[in-house]
Amino acid sequence: MSQINLSKRDFLGASLLFSAAPILQGCDAFAKPEVKKLDTNFPDFAALEKEHGGRLGVFIINSQTQKSISYRANERFAMCSTFKLFLAAMILQDVDKGKLKLEQEIPIKDTGLRFYSDYAKEAAKKGKISIYEAVKAIIVFSDNITTNALLPYIGGPAGFTKWINNIGDNITNLTLDEPGMSLVLPNTIENTTSPLAFADDIKKILEPNFLSEKSRKLLIQFMIECETGQKRIIAGLPKDWTFGHKTGTGQDEKMANQYNDIGIIWPKNKPAHIITCFYQADKYYDDMRAIDELVLQKVGQIATKWIIA
Numbered sequence: 001m002s003q004i005n006l007s008k009r010d011f012l013g014a015s016l017l018f019s020a021a022p023i024l025q026g027c028d029a030f031a032k033p034e035v036k037k038l039d040t041n042f043p044d045f046a047a048l049e050k051e052h053g054g055r056l057g058v059f060i061i062n063s064q065t066q067k068s069i070s071y072r073a074n075e076r077f078a079m080c081s082t083f084k085l086f087l088a089a090m091i092l093q094d095v096d097k098g099k100l101k102l103e104q105e106i107p108i109k110d111t112g113l114r115f116y117s118d119y120a121k122e123a124a125k126k127g128k129i130s131i132y133e134a135v136k137a138i139i140v141f142s143d144n145i146t147t148n149a150l151l152p153y154i155g156g157p158a159g160f161t162k163w164i165n166n167i168g169d170n171i172t173n174l175t176l177d178e179p180g181m182s183l184v185l186p187n188t189i190e191n192t193t194s195p196l197a198f199a200d201d202i203k204k205i206l207e208p209n210f211l212s213e214k215s216r217k218l219l220i221q222f223m224i225e226c227e228t229g230q231k232r233i234i235a236g237l238p239k240d241w242t243f244g245h246k247t248g249t250g251q252d253e254k255m256a257n258q259y260n261d262i263g264i265i266w267p268k269n270k271p272a273h274i275i276t277c278f279y280q281a282d283k284y285y286d287d288m289r290a291i292d293e294l295v296l297q298k299v300g301q302i303a304t305k306w307i308i309a
Helices: 043-052 082-097 117-125 129-140 144-154 155-168 197-204 214-224 292-309
Strands: 015-018 022-025 055-062 068-071 103-105 128-130 240-251 257-268 273-280
Touching: 043 055, 043 068, 043 117, 043 292, 055 197, 055 292, 082 117, 082 129, 082 155, 082 197, 082 214, 082 240, 082 257, 103 144, 117 129, 117 144, 128 129, 129 144, 129 155, 129 214, 144 155, 197 257, 197 273, 214 240, 214 257, 257 292, 273 292
Parallel strands: none
Antiparallel strands: 015 022, 055 068, 055 273, 103 128, 240 257, 257 273
């Protein structure tokens, strides 16, 4: 995928349009998706679900035309680590308000969970990590220990849910920290979201009145640098397109395996597209299976075909 030097970009407003690079311009291109425009049973996604089994939820919207395609867009899925994108936005919003500083160090300790970020692991030996490095760790590496270190600064899971409710999302519900929040039992709403809800939330955190230009650049930079999920949506997109995203994965013998990927696609010479994808496998498996990640890669291929049509 193409990489972008964000320092050379001009961030002017709310919408993300692709020219040589993602650009924020002053128009309402990320307006709230209109339910009446939803194709809630896009046949290619239905066929993909039938081919692999399990349950698939997808929402894709063109930032300029507002045309969208979707499948099970209003159904609930385990959000797993995708919620960290919005946790990062909340922290950066508090930085903009002066409640926190990027260089500020916060406590972090080894709680026995696996570290996914080497520098977070080193920081835990010292017992502290900067806000900047913590936000990077949860987006780029999806580090759980760092996530739990940040959560108290927004009021914990309850504070997260209150915040996201306040921006108009009454679907998303976080009740536990990591790793407990990734276990979602059938017929429960705790720690779930929907493809449509998270697509709308992505739009909102990129509006000009939500984050400062500096914080918005930083969030997008970390999304583009994300190292997880390289066999998911990004693997189904053309190599000269740019994808900024956050993944999530849930594995517990009490639930079917969950594979998620949400973010923004910047196609070459096309408007940006928001995409949210949640795939629940047919049952629990001991390992993360390539065949299940392939479902998300195929979603990327379907998205490509629709975008360039």
